[in-house]
Amino acid sequence: xxxxxxxxxxxxxxxxxxxxxxxxxxxxxxxxxxxxxxxxxxxxxxxxxxxxxxxxxxxxxxxxxxxxxxxxxxxxxxxxxxxxxxxxxxxxxxxxxxxxxxxxxxxxxxxxxxxxxxxxxxxxxxxxxxxxxxxxxxxxxxxxxxxxxxxxxxxxxxxxxxxxxxxxxxxxxxxxxxxxxxxxxxxxxxxxxxxxxxxxxxxxxx
Numbered sequence: 001x002x003x004x005x006x007x008x009x010x011x012x013x014x015x016x017x018x019x020x021x022x023x024x025x026x027x028x029x030x031x032x033x034x035x036x037x038x039x040x041x042x043x044x045x046x047x048x049x050x051x052x053x054x055x056x057x058x059x060x061x062x063x064x065x066x067x068x069x070x071x072x073x074x075x076x077x078x079x080x081x082x083x084x085x086x087x088x089x090x091x092x093x094x095x096x097x098x099x100x101x102x103x104x105x106x107x108x109x110x111x112x113x114x115x116x117x118x119x120x121x122x123x124x125x126x127x128x129x130x131x132x133x134x135x136x137x138x139x140x141x142x143x144x145x146x147x148x149x150x151x152x153x154x155x156x157x158x159x160x161x162x163x164x165x166x167x168x169x170x171x172x173x174x175x176x177x178x179x180x181x182x183x184x185x186x187x188x189x190x191x192x193x194x195x196x197x198x199x200x201x202x203x204x205x206x
Contacts, residue, residue: 021176028180032187035150039191042143043198049135050202058135059204064128066199072126076119077196083112084189090165091182094175099168106165106178109185110158116192117151124148136204143195150188157181 050058090105124144129137161181164170170178 024176024180028183032183036187039146039194042139042146043194046139046143046198047202049139050204050206053206054135058206060134063133063137063204065204067128069123069126069128070199072119072123073196076116076123077193079112079116079119080189080192083109083116084186086112087182087185091175091178094165094170094178095172097172102170102178103165106162110162113151113154113158117148117155120144120148120151140199140204143198147188147192147195150184150191154185154188157184 052058086105086108088105090102090109093099093101093103093105124141127141127144129141131138131141161177164177
């Protein structure tokens with residue numbers, strides 16, 4: 001009788017554990033989906049304002065171009081791509097129970113993320129435009145600030161996942177944190193690439 005109770009308790013605990021993992025996955029997935037929808041709203045506003053150019057307010061005469069600062073954005077995008085690829089390597093390492101690959105990938109991903117944050121901070125601080133310089137300036141600065149918000153939001157995740165990886169707390173059987181944070185991590189990298197490409201593919205000058 002005691003053995004059957006213990007078995008039932010263990011099965012119930014395992015089922016509860018699986019349910020909790022699913023809740024975490026769904027919660028992070030829904031957050032990322034919501035974030036994607038908001039980013040699409042901002043990108044749609046950019047496209048609409050550029051196409052309508054109401055009262056020639058999209059890029060008024062006399063407003064400076066982005067100029068050389070775009071090269072800074074390129075370096076930030078490269079750092080982001082490296083971060084995303086390294087995170088993927090760490091993720092695959094966790095799934096394969098390869099601790100060296102896991103730790104190396106996550107550490108490189110964290111360092112590249114920090115580099116991207118520093119470059120983005122410098123980039124936004126050196127933009128030759130302000131929000132009152134027309135619709136392009138306003139929408140582009142908003143998108144750049146939104147991207148920086150993602151990089152800042154990733155800091156506590158970055159610290160937590162790096163420490164846990166170095167402590168060997170992830171394995172093939174237990175790597176939920178890496179998987180769920182990966183949803184956010186990969187999305188932030190993709191958004192950074194989109195924002196970098198935006199003024200190149202759809203420049204302020206009509």
